[in-house]
Amino acid sequence: MKFALTAATVVAAFISGAVAQTAGQWGQCGGNGYTGPTQCPSGWVCTPVSPPWYYQCLQGTSTTSSSSRSSSSSSRSSSSSSSSSRSTSSSSSTRSTSTSSSSTRSTSTSTATTSGSTVIPTATGNPFSGKTVWLSTYYAAEVDSAADQVSDATLKAKILKVKEIPTFTWLDTIAKVATLDDYLPAASGKIFQLVVYDLPNRDCHANASNGELFFDQGGAAKYQGYIDGIAAAVKRNPSTTVIAVIEPDSLANLVTNLSDPRCSAAADGYKSSTTYALKTLAAAGVYMYMDAGHAGWLGWPANISPAADLFVTMWTNGGKSPFIRGLATNVANYNALTAASPDPATQGNANYDETHYINALAPMLRTKGWNAQFIVDQGRSGVQNIRSAWGNWCNIKGAGFGLRPTTNTGNQYIDAIVWIKPGGESDGTSNTSATRYDTMCGGPDAKIPAPEAGQWFQAYFVDLVNNANPAF
Ligand SMILES: *[C@@H]1O[C@H](CO)[C@@H](O)[C@H](O)[C@H]1NC(C)=O
Numbered sequence: 001m002k003f004a005l006t007a008a009t010v011v012a013a014f015i016s017g018a019v020a021q022t023a024g025q026w027g028q029c030g031g032n033g034y035t036g037p038t039q040c041p042s043g044w045v046c047t048p049v050s051p052p053w054y055y056q057c058l059q060g061t062s063t064t065s066s067s068s069r070s071s072s073s074s075s076r077s078s079s080s081s082s083s084s085s086r087s088t089s090s091s092s093s094t095r096s097t098s099t100s101s102s103s104t105r106s107t108s109t110s111t112a113t114t115s116g117s118t119v120i121p122t123a124t125g126n127p128f129s130g131k132t133v134w135l136s137t138y139y140a141a142e143v144d145s146a147a148d149q150v151s152d153a154t155l156k157a158k159i160l161k162v163k164e165i166p167t168f169t170w171l172d173t174i175a176k177v178a179t180l181d182d183y184l185p186a187a188s189g190k191i192f193q194l195v196v197y198d199l200p201n202r203d204c205h206a207n208a209s210n211g212e213l214f215f216d217q218g219g220a221a222k223y224q225g226y227i228d229g230i231a232a233a234v235k236r237n238p239s240t241t242v243i244a245v246i247e248p249d250s251l252a253n254l255v256t257n258l259s260d261p262r263c264s265a266a267a268d269g270y271k272s273s274t275t276y277a278l279k280t281l282a283a284a285g286v287y288m289y290m291d292a293g294h295a296g297w298l299g300w301p302a303n304i305s306p307a308a309d310l311f312v313t314m315w316t317n318g319g320k321s322p323f324i325r326g327l328a329t330n331v332a333n334y335n336a337l338t339a340a341s342p343d344p345a346t347q348g349n350a351n352y353d354e355t356h357y358i359n360a361l362a363p364m365l366r367t368k369g370w371n372a373q374f375i376v377d378q379g380r381s382g383v384q385n386i387r388s389a390w391g392n393w394c395n396i397k398g399a400g401f402g403l404r405p406t407t408n409t410g411n412q413y414i415d416a417i418v419w420i421k422p423g424g425e426s427d428g429t430s431n432t433s434a435t436r437y438d439t440m441c442g443g444p445d446a447k448i449p450a451p452e453a454g455q456w457f458q459a460y461f462v463d464l465v466n467n468a469n470p471a472f
């Protein structure tokens, strides 16, 4: 059914003449509900990275090696056949792609281990200080195609400014690990911002971002392979500073949502898999911030102390590495860094914005021995007082792009203001028949109709631009 829909979309694109358009380098070129261009630029191949949700234009047949780069001309000529095979046999082509990439990975891992043994990574203070952040080519391609859909010249000019603002790259499937072999060399000398997001039984208290791995189907071992793949890619690219957010929502769900049997069943696995990620990525020299929910979740008096305990436990389990730099808050949420006044939806929580939350949590962590630093997502926090309930999180209507990324935070605990959620990518589908439908995405504060999580949501993106604060 889903593949039939994809094929129909491709046919419709041909009929409407959209076939003349080409997705950008790194751009999306297919997937459930996707209606944009399906052709890739010459030398780039439309590759299933998260089937059936989406397909991305990748260089050649993927990955690193010079032999695969030089074979890009042959893949170029086969790009039209690959787009037709996509609608019929995507799973087998995915499998062969990932097989070849994992063999590439293991070959070059041994090389990297040899040369890497002479360079033991050392953590040095605020990893954002004095460095430029690489601008995601994937996000830039999404923004470019958003601009193409707009005729108003003033709006188009504003949209194109979004390309200059760094966002994070979400590695939400094992297949996407292979994209690091393109991104990390491109980010040489700069910071590459990454979200590690593929825990088994992911998103245990919600539906919209449920993942591909499950503990009862060998997920723990597959997750270790996913983390190993990231670590190996980082070691192959020692000139790139990698900063990662670790697993949005997972530990916070263990603080507040153990009454949900899906979360209590996943709790031990979340902890051991996260510990594996912390240790392995620290050894590769990745600076990490564990996700710490937000003020309206863990900032409540009943939650903040258990949260501090859990984060210190995880830092300890991870070996207290200085690469476990601290915590990330407000990831993909809408809270202000500093609210002018408490949003009525915050209902008397003294920690009514991220500054209050961080200023309350940081000393608790210090008392327990961890001098954790913070980063705060402000990507969609430009407009406040737009929610009827603070817990609403899905495609909130009226939101605008927020404070721009900076290390000039005015707060001793905050390393950087960042944009972690790439604004314009949906939080979850509003289609009530979809497997990953979450009631939050059809709720009173959610903009509809919304595509699947991670898919481009053009109308929402335009709102973010028009409502941006500071304005573009
Ligand atoms: C909603 O999802 C169902 C099940 O996947 C699908 O059949 C239907 O076409 C979708 N509706 C829209 C409007 O996308």
Ligand SMILES: *[C@@H]1O[C@H](CO)[C@@H](O)[C@H](O)[C@H]1NC(C)=O
Pocket (backbone or CB within 6 Å): 205, 206, 207, 437, 438, 439, 440
């Ligand atoms: C998630 O999906 C399940 C199964 O379809 C449903 O019972 C539950 O209400 C959904 N949860 C939310 C928050 O939408």
Ligand SMILES: CC(=O)N[C@H]1CO[C@H](CO)[C@@H](O)[C@@H]1O
Pocket (backbone or CB within 6 Å): 205, 253, 256, 257, 258, 259, 260, 297, 391
């Ligand atoms: C039962 C419970 O504590 N539920 C919480 C789960 O986490 C959400 C945030 O995603 C809270 O709003 C709920 O109260």
